[in-house]
Amino acid sequence: MIELTINGQKRRVDAESDTPLLWVLRDDLGMTGTKYGCGVAQCGACSVLVDGSVMRSCVTPVEAVAGRKVTTIEAMEKDAVGAKVVEAWVKHQVPQCGYCQSGQVMAATSLLKQNAKPTDADVEAAMVNLCRCGTYNAIKAAVRDVAGLEAKA
Incomplete structure (x- = not known):
């Protein structure tokens, strides 16, 4: 056991x-x-x-x-940071097929718990999970949103 x-x-x-x-x-x-x-x-x-x-x-x-x-x-929704990540995922309509998204949410939550204001380079270095649907721009936007960073055009 x-x-x-x-x-x-x-x-x-x-x-x-x-x-x-x-x-x-x-x-x-x-x-x-x-x-x-x-x-x-x-x-x-x-x-x-x-x-x-x-x-x-x-x-x-x-x-x-x-x-x-x-x-x-x-x-995740019982964790303060995790709940914000899930909320941002919905707001930014990140999931398409959704299969990878639980892992993406976990990676984003870990990043934001360790670094509340990540740079774009920090986000790119931490968010290395694969997404076959290619939702990387939406993932980055959601992470930036939780971090309180301005959206990039």
């Missing part, structure tokens, strides 16, 4: 220590907001926050997060 803290709740899971966190979240705990994309930590659809920093759950062994705080998309 591995004890995890997910979205502020202690959870015990019966999983092999090297099982990817993604599969524990989705299959064992029924938290399907975190998506499987590529399985090799390239796309970011599986992004969660671990102790406030964005992490790719598809390659993170569940034992690596034991005793740490894991936050998933299911808890």
